[in-house]
Amino acid sequence: MDIGADRRDRRDQAAAARVVPFQQFFATAAVPCPYVPGREERKLIVELAGSAAPEFYDELSRAGFRRSHRFAYRPACRSCAACVPVRIAVEHFAHTRSTRRVRNLNGVLAGRLLTPRASVEQFELFFAYQRSRHCDSDMAAMSYADYRGMVEDSAARTAIVEIREPGGALVAVSLIDRLDDGISAVYSFYDPAHHRRSLGTWCILWLVEECRRAGLAHVYLGYWIAESPKMAYKARFPALERLSDGRWVPFVQG
DSSP states (O other): OOOEEEEEHHHHHHHHHHSSSOOOEEOOEEEOSSSSOOEEEEEEEEOOOOHHHHHHHHHHHHHTTTTEEEEEEEEETOOOOOEEEEEEEEGGOOOOOOHHHHHTTTOOOEEEOSOOOOOHHHHHHHHHHHHOOTTTTOOOOOOOOHHHHHHOOOOOOEEEEEETTTTTOEEEEEEEEEEEEEEEEEEEEEEEGGGOHHHHHHHHHHHHHHHHHOOEEEEEEEETTOGHHHHGGGGGGEEEEEETTTTEEEEOOO
């Protein structure tokens, strides 16, 4: 991995180090941004390792970091702040007409929270989803071994949610991390044959209800990007908050 070391990198590393001391943060080299054409993406990353990794990641999540395998990351792009960390404040969540419609469409579905173990059934659904929705992405070329690594290679409190029809058919899956103040939605996918049911939205609504059952305060949704149509759905959730200047504040789309 190429590592940058300019002045902004040092500022980012110093700021991140204040979250949890004695951890080494690195900045990646710039690569083409997958969300905004014509821009470059750089990330600040840190390894999640050891018995304290789950608690470390709790703090990092509140600071706007996400997880991939055994690393936490956040954008550290020059001259760009398009990626905005967002989360749902569960206590203030109230259904809108749109989310109520999705709830009513999928009320017969049953979700189960499971240990993070990959299965061929999950991978077949994942492959169908990628082929239908993201056929030109790197994830569309993932093998079963790659998928298994995505699910199982974690130092956080990771779990997987399987959502099934009354007859048992698997229609949606969410990979999540359990935090001390909520749930982080890592990645969700669903049966593309059911696209009219808005199963991606349903996965998030299920996590909101799971947080309510567990007495947790937030569902972390990752980054919202105004210029990316792929991220537009996040702005439609009620009780959304954004991280701004180190504080979580009500989301207002400018």
